[in-house]
Amino acid sequence: MDGIKVVTIGGGSSYTPELIEGFIKRYDELPIRELWLVDIPEGREKLEIIGAFAKRMIEKANLPIDVYTTLDRKEALVNADFVTTQIRVGQLEAREKDEEIPLKYGVIGQETNGPGGLFKGLRTIPVILNICKDMEELCPDAWLINFSNPAGMVTEAVLRYSTITKTIGLCNVPVGMRMSIAEMLDVDASRVQIDFAGLNHMVYGLDVYLDGAIVTEQVLDKLTSDTGMTMNNIVDLGWEKDFIKALNVLPCPYHRYYYQTSKMLEEEQKEAAEKGTRAQVVQALEKDLFDLYKDPDLAIKPPQLEERGGAYYSDAACNLINSIYNDKRDIQPVNTRNNGAIASIPDDSAVEINCVITKEGPKPISIGDLPVAVRGxxxxxxxxxxxxxxxxxxxxxxxxxLAMTINPLVPSDTIATEILDEMMKAHKDYLPQFRGSRVM
Incomplete structure (x- = not known):
């Protein structure tokens, strides 16, 4: 049949309208025939709301895209061309525990960094690998585009423990960085390019270009003298000018957890006491969003979604799918197999790096090695x-x-053990692979 079949697992996510908008904008190049939105029974109500909203958006755009909603993943996956995953195992209640428990021990509580990142990975990776098994059977030629955090760790697991080789991890952080820099420079974002290299939520901008000319020094100066570059879920504490000058590369917003650990911990503890953790804030935001999505007269993505942190997802996700489908050979930062692009990272490991996007997938652009200041x-x-x-x-x-202890945000093996044991018990319903271990 003509056209493309896309399956979105976690289709009841509040982010989905951003994805729908991206597909609508690109329909002339990306002729989607079927869009399947898949979720689990606990997400049935949200899935129904999102499905109805998606149909209204597509109807308003007057496009011949059929939208299906289902709780049966296998039904959806048959003969898919692209499978996108945006799942949250344990939902926001699990994220709340990821944030609250480490704080009790004086450790950063964040959903993709430190103990929270570990446990999100422990819950998410087995589910993603089960999706991969279904894809092997039902759509072995499909591309797996994963948005689920921690995206780098998930990509690492799929590359190592699945036969699905057509897999890419995706994050909106690099897109957000480019948009922020364009705003700093007061120019259109199309004029700004960044040499990205590193890992997911630990990616650096090695050089910044405006109309092809290097402006890295100017941008680093603005980073410490003007409005900072951050995200809705990460407080902007500013940067020490001399530190950024010495670092001489552009950090991403998540680097604050590593370079400003004590200040970020203090801010988290203060915010948790006054407003609740970020998960609690997001639950309130999501309630408001879904109340909006229910409106039968709403047929465009509401601007309030950007408060949720969903900004630029359509650009990242839909640009990627569009470039693969049309063999565009443009440059985009994605999570993929290193293949020698970063010298000090194993070739078979996942990295986040600028790639040429082709119909065969991403081709990483070699940078040699990372600067010694950030390599370790x-x-x-x-x-x-x-x-x-x-x-x-x-x-x-x-x-x-071992993973908990070697993470730089965890100060000792003793504290690592205490946090691990408490979080294992708190998340036991979503960690069946650990049943029989000493704390389960």
Whole structure:
């Protein structure tokens, strides 16, 4: 049949309208025939709301895209061309525990960094690998485009423990960085390019270009003298001018957790006491969003979605799918197999790096090696991702403890053990692979 079949697993997500908008904008190049939105029974109500809203958006755009909603993943996956995953195992209640429990021990509580990142990976990776098994049977030629966090760790696991080789991890952080820099420079974002390299939520801008000319020094200066570059879920504490000048590369917003750990911890503790954790804030935002989505007269993505952190997802996701489908050979930052692009990272590991996007997939652009000032931190986080992925697949308690301990946000093996044990018990319903370990 003519046209493309896209399956979105986690289709009841509040982010989905951003994806729908992106597909609508690109329909002339990306002729989607079927869009399947898949969720689990606990997400049935949200899925129905999103499905109805998606149909209204497509009807308003007067496009011949058929939208289906289902709780049966296998029904949806048959003969899919692209499968996107945006799942949250344990939903926002699990994220709340990921944020609250580490704070009790004086450790950063964040959903993709430190203990929270570990446990999100432990919950998410087995589910993603089960999706991969279904794809092997029902749509072996489909592309898997994963948005689920921690996206780098998930990509690492799929590359190592699945036969699905057509897989790419995706994040909106690089897109947000480029948009922020364009705003700093007061220019259209199309004029700004960045040489991205590193890992997911630990990616650096090695050089910044305006109309092809290097403006890295100017941007770094603005980063410490003008409005900072951050995201809705990460407080902007500013940067020490001399530190950024010495670093001489552009950090991403998540680097604050590593370079400003004590200040970020203090802010998290203060915010948790006054307003609740970010998960609690997001639950309120989501309630408001879904109240909007229910409106039968609403047929365009509401601007309030940007408060949720969904900004630029359509650009990242739909540009990627469009470039694969049309063999555009443009440059985009994605999570993919390193293949020698970063010298100090194993070739078979996942990295986040600028790639030429072709119909055969992403071709990483080699940078040689990362600057020595950032190389060690990136390697440490890569070790954390590798060991975490192994723990998620094997259910080995000792591997999970090792991953927790080697993460730079956890100060000691003793604290790592205490946090691990409490979080294992808190998340036991979503960690079946660890049943039989000493704390389960």
């Amino acid at each position: 931190l990136v390697q440490q986080i890569k070790s954390f991702e590798r060991v975490s992925a192994e723990a998620a697949v094997t259910g080995d308690y000792n591997k999970a403890l």
